Amino acid sequence: DTxxxxxxxxxxxxxxxxxxxxxxxxxxxxxxxxxxxxxGQGPEFxxxxxxxxxxxxxxxxxxxxxxxxxxxxxxTLEIQRTEQGDSAMYLCASSLRTGRAAGExxxxxxxxxxxx
Amino acid sequence: DQQxxxxxxxxxxxxxxxxxxxxxxxxxxxxxxxxxxxxxxxxPTFLISISSIKDKNEDGRFTVFLNKSAKHLSLxxxxxxxxxxxxxxxxxxxxxKIIFGKGTRLHILP
Numbered sequence: 001d002t003x004x005x006x007x008x009x010x011x012x013x014x015x016x017x018x019x020x021x022x023x024x025x026x027x028x029x030x031x032x033x034x035x036x037x038x039x040g041q042g043p044e045f046x047x048x049x050x051x052x053x054x055x056x057x058x059x060x061x062x063x064x065x066x067x068x069x070x071x072x073x074x075x076t077l078e079i080q081r082t083e084q085g086d087s088a089m090y091l092c093a094s095s096l097r098t099g100r101a102a103g104e105x106x107x108x109x110x111x112x113x114x115x116x
Numbered sequence: 117d118q119q120x121x122x123x124x125x126x127x128x129x130x131x132x133x134x135x136x137x138x139x140x141x142x143x144x145x146x147x148x149x150x151x152x153x154x155x156x157x158x159x160p161t162f163l164i165s166i167s168s169i170k171d172k173n174e175d176g177r178f179t180v181f182l183n184k185s186a187k188h189l190s191l192x193x194x195x196x197x198x199x200x201x202x203x204x205x206x207x208x209x210x211x212x213k214i215i216f217g218k219g220t221r222l223h224i225l226p
Binding site: 004031033035040041042043044045048050055056091093097103104105106107108109110 | 120122125148150152157158159160161162165205207209212213214215216217218219
């Protein structure tokens, strides 16, 4: 399967714990996006990378959130000191685009976080 | 601040009929519009898109119409099939960022 893969698919944690999600994009894609989706809402933009450079971060991404994409390949999203409000589906997407437009995103199946 | 709005949370359509999903936007700087489809337990998948310089794009049973003066776009599915039952997200991009609406759940009735 050469699509976008995310791991783990589901994470249950206690409030205050740290969690890390991993995303492996489609190999030739240079852009990688993180979105968060809660019940009844559409995906909300968190951050994106072009190769290894993090180009934009949403104000939704508090100091407890950090994302990396070392070497421009896979990416990790870490949430420190989790809170119950962090419970959501975390979606990763990648795209191959040159120029200005974002283009079509290819999404993974998501990592669902439940904070107890 | 919801820049992309889908005001109908759900829509039911008889199989074989036309499904019309609507979307409004507020940011006149959006230059590209997309529709995504999502099944339960899966990530959204790209369906069809349209550049802001066009007013219509067609791909098989799917057609997207853009009315820039009204800041409105719609997705037409004809004829509707049972496999079209899903959540449909309208999205718009400005530069590298894509912003999504809340989605409309489409039910295709037998």
